[in-house]
Every structure is written in C-alpha cells, then in structure tokens.
Amino acid sequence: MGEENKVILHGVWASPFSKRVELALKLKGIPFEYVEEDLQNKSPQLLRCNPVHKKIPVLVHNGKPIAESLVILEYIDETWKNSPRLLPKDPYKRAKVRFWTSFVQQQLFDTMFTVTKTEGEAQRKAVKEVSEKLQVLEEGIKELFPNGNPCIDSQNIGLLDIVILSLLGPHKVQEEVLGIKIIDPEKTPLIFAWLTAINQLTVVKEATPPHDKLVALLKFLRENSLKSSA
Amino acid sequence: MEQVQLLGMWLSPYSYRVIWALQLKGIAYEYIEEDLSNKSPLLLQCNPVHKKIPVLIHSGKPICESSVILEYIEEIWPQNSLLPCDPYERAIARFWIKFADDKGPIVWKICGTRGEERQKVIEESLEMLKTIEEHGLGDKKFFGGDKISMVDIAFGGLAYWPGVIEKVLGRNLLEAHKFPRLHAWTKNFKEVPEIKENLPDFGRLLKRQT
Numbered sequence: 418m419g420e421e422n423k424v425i426l427h428g429v430w431a432s433p434f435s436k437r438v439e440l441a442l443k444l445k446g447i448p449f450e451y452v453e454e455d456l457q458n459k460s461p462q463l464l465r466c467n468p469v470h471k472k473i474p475v476l477v478h479n480g481k482p483i484a485e486s487l488v489i490l491e492y493i494d495e496t497w498k499n500s501p502r503l504l505p506k507d508p509y510k511r512a513k514v515r516f517w518t519s520f521v522q523q524q525l526f527d528t529m530f531t532v533t534k535t536e537g538e539a540q541r542k543a544v545k546e547v548s549e550k551l552q553v554l555e556e557g558i559k560e561l562f563p564n565g566n567p568c569i570d571s572q573n574i575g576l577l578d579i580v581i582l583s584l585l586g587p588h589k590v591q592e593e594v595l596g597i598k599i600i601d602p603e604k605t606p607l608i609f610a611w612l613t614a615i616n617q618l619t620v621v622k623e624a625t626p627p628h629d630k631l632v633a634l635l636k637f638l639r640e641n642s643l644k645s646s647a
Numbered sequence: 648m649e650q651v652q653l654l655g656m657w658l659s660p661y662s663y664r665v666i667w668a669l670q671l672k673g674i675a676y677e678y679i680e681e682d683l684s685n686k687s688p689l690l691l692q693c694n695p696v697h698k699k700i701p702v703l704i705h706s707g708k709p710i711c712e713s714s715v716i717l718e719y720i721e722e723i724w725p726q727n728s729l730l731p732c733d734p735y736e737r738a739i740a741r742f743w744i745k746f747a748d749d750k751g752p753i754v755w756k757i758c759g760t761r762g763e764e765r766q767k768v769i770e771e772s773l774e775m776l777k778t779i780e781e782h783g784l785g786d787k788k789f790f791g792g793d794k795i796s797m798v799d800i801a802f803g804g805l806a807y808w809p810g811v812i813e814k815v816l817g818r819n820l821l822e823a824h825k826f827p828r829l830h831a832w833t834k835n836f837k838e839v840p841e842i843k844e845n846l847p848d849f850g851r852l853l854k855r856q857t
Contacts, residue, residue: 483738483739485741488745489738492734492735492738495734496734509705509708509719512710512718515712515718516712520696557696
C-alpha cells in the first residue's frame with residue numbers, strides 16, 4: 418500500500434468498539450493495516466495517537482489519528498463516499514439514526530456489561546433493565562423498519578446496524594455463557610429479526626470470530642470480573 | 648415559513664447549547680420554558696423515550712438530544728457554519744464534543760455532593776479541565792480557531808457554571824494561573840454577542856445552588 422491514503426486501525430479483536438471500525442472499513446472495501454494492541458502494554462504509537470484517552474480503536478489516515486469509534490465511523494462515511502453510506506442523506510433521518518445510536522451506546526452498553534460481569538441480585542437487576550430498554554428500542558425502530566421486516570444487505574447497512582451488531586450481534590454467545598435469554602424473538606421480534614439479518618451478511622460472518630472463541634472469551638472475562646469483585 | 652420551537656429549561660446548559668446555535672445562525676424560533684416537575688404533554692409526546700429537554704421541533708418534527716440537535720441545525724441551516732468542512736477537522740471537533748458530553752457533566756455534580764465524595768468529584772473535575780487545557784484548546788481563541796464553533800457551544804456550560812460553583816464552594820476552581828487557556832476562552836466565549844445576550848442570570852443560578 419502506498420503512503421498516500423494509508424489507513425491503519427489500532428484495535429483489539431475482543432473489543433466491540435474496535436469491531437465497529439473494522440466492519441465499516443471492510444463494508445466500504447477500504448484497504449487497511451490492522452495493528453492488534455496489547456492493552457496491558459500499549460504501543461507508543463497508540464499513546465501518541467490518543468493521548469487523551471489512551472484507548473482503542475484509533476484510525477490513522479494519512480498519518481493523522483482519529484479516536485472514538487462513533488467519530489471514526491462518521492469520518493469514514495464522509496471520507497469514502499461509496500456505498501454503503503453509513504448515514505442517510507436526509508437530515509431528519511440522520512438525526513433519528515444518531516438518536517438511536519446514542520440510546521444503544523448510553524443506555525444499553527453499560528447495562529449489558531453489568532449483566533455479563535455480575536451474578537445474583539445485581540445481575541437480575543441489570544437483566545431487567547436491559548429487557549426494559551430493549552422494549553423501548555423495539556418500539557423505536559418500528560419507524561426505521563415500517564414494513565416490519567429488516568432487510569439489511571451490504572449496500573444499505575448503516576451506522577445503527579453496525580452499533581447494534583457490536584453489542585448484541587453475539588447474543589447467542591452471551592445467552593450460552595450466561596444461561597439467560599437476552600433477545601427473545603417473542604418479546605422483541607423486530608430486534609431479533611434485525612440482528613439475524615445483519616449476522617447473515619458475508620462481510621459480517623467473515624469479520625466475526627468463531628463461536629467457540631467468543632464463548633471462551635466471555636467466560637474468561639466473566640470469571641475474572643467475578644473473582645475481582647469477590 | 649418553517650416553524651421552529653425549542654423546549655428548554657433555563658438551568659440546563661444543554662438547553663443553552665441549542666439556543667446559542669439558533670442565535671448564531673440567525674434562526675427565528677419560539678422558546679418554550681418547561682417545568683421539569685410538571686412536564687408538558689408536548690414534551691412527553693415529543694420525547695417519549697427520555698422525557699428530557701432540550702427538544703427542537705422543526706415543522707412539527709421533534710429532534711432530541713442536544714448533540715443530535717446541533718448536528719441537525721448545522722445540516723438544515725448551513726449559514727455561519729459551526730463545523731469545519733474538512734472531514735479530519737470535523738472528526739477532531741466531534742471528538743471534543745463527545746468529550747464535553749461524556750466528561751463535562753462531572754462539574755455539575757460538585758454542588759450536589761458533600762465531604763469525601765465532593766472532594767473526589769472536584770479532583771475529577773480538575774483533571775477534566777486539565778485535559779481540555781493541555782490537549783483541546785492549544786493557543787487558539789476558540790476550539791476551532793478564530794471563529795466560534797460547535798465545540799465551543801458544547802463546552803459552553805464551562806464558561807459560566809464554574810463561577811457559580813466557586814461562589815458556593817468558597818474556593819477557586821477554574822483558576823487563571825492553572826488554566827490560562829481555558830480561562831481566556833471563557834472570556835472570549837462570553838464576549839461573542841449571541842452568547843453574551845443569551846446567558847442565564849448569575850444571581851438566579853447562585854440562588855438555586857445555595
């Protein structure tokens with residue numbers, strides 16, 4: 418790859434935030450170099466590129482770094498204007514996508530982490546909260562899928578699809594490890610159909626680690642969390 | 648003529664973000680002050696998910712979340728632009744707007760806490776201000792350069808709230824010698840005519856905190 422237009426992604430395979438950027442680049446067919454960071458031993462490049470948060474993902478384009486996954490996704494969409502467009506053209510529809518992306522990011526992410534990292538009463542409380550928020554999301558996305566059938570393909574997939582995938586795409590892994598139903602097709606049929614549709618895309622399948630690897634990862638993270646809080 | 652309404656609340660810096668953006672772009676709007684202890688049917692209808700202000704209603708369509716509203720305003724009314732044209736500069740701006748959204752609110756927690764917890768919150772606030780001082784402003788007049796932009800608006804609450812908090816605490820928070828750039832920025836920000844004419848009353852804010 419020439420120096421001009423060089424794209425580097427500093428990420429971590431296990432991070433949903435990193436996965437979002439990886440997916441966006443692959444969906445748009447943007448060649449990039451991937452650098453797997455060791456979060457216990459962050460590279461000098463990462464610390465230089467994200468001095469404020471020292472976190473991944475960081476996208477470096479033409480030597481210039483961008484941090485924060487949602488900011489990176491908007492940058493990608495504005496820089497590479499080929500399909501799929503991650504945000505719609507219409508400003509009101511864009512506002513809707515940004516609103517629901519913010520909802521998933523702020524209302525669901527942390528609560529889901531709590532579900533995966535706790536047990537007993539704390540976990541029951543978090544599960545209830547996730548369930549309530551999923552009901553709100555189920556209601557909210559009806560206007561995004563007015564015919565009740567989310568048809569997602571590699572040309573129309575967008576920001577919100579990528580974000581929901583990064584959190585709940587692996588819901589079967591989460592359900593297997595936790596022994597809890599997270600996405601119930603009877604309670605949230607639209608969300609279930611939506612995630613199923615996204616998970617079936619070739620690019621998504623190829624970017625998703627094998628089921629067993631994800632199960633092992635989640636078990637490891639959960640055990641670590643429970644040990645450190647005991 | 649398109650109708651623009653803003654459901655807001657005088658105490659909220661998020662409400663003021665939208666006022667400042669509309670004022671800077673010269674957009675006529677109707678302001679509706681909400682009583683958050685008795686939310687209007689209009690607010691509940693327009694923001695059923697969060698039931699919060701601010702809400703912008705444009706030709707009958709509601710937009711919620713101040714950062715989402717700011718991007719919408721910029722897209723519908725591109726005059727006196729509040730974001731740079733260049734995608735990389737826009738990404739830097741959005742990074743700092745997100746920082747203001749995620750980390751800024753720690754400051755509002757100072758007055759509501761006591762003792763050890765308050766000390767912890769003060770330390771976190773100072774850390775946050777230090778980050779902005781060292782990484783965000785540089786030697787520019789505003790976050791984006793010579794002209795006021797969406798980032799300044801996003802941080803706008805920091806231009807007036809610390810003064811109120813300092814009076815309540817009886818100690819300095821945003822000291823000029825510790826935060827020279829940020830301190831200068833608060834003055835530059837409040838001197839912009841559209842900002843100067845649209846700031847909450849200091850005395851009223853102070854009364855509310857004590």
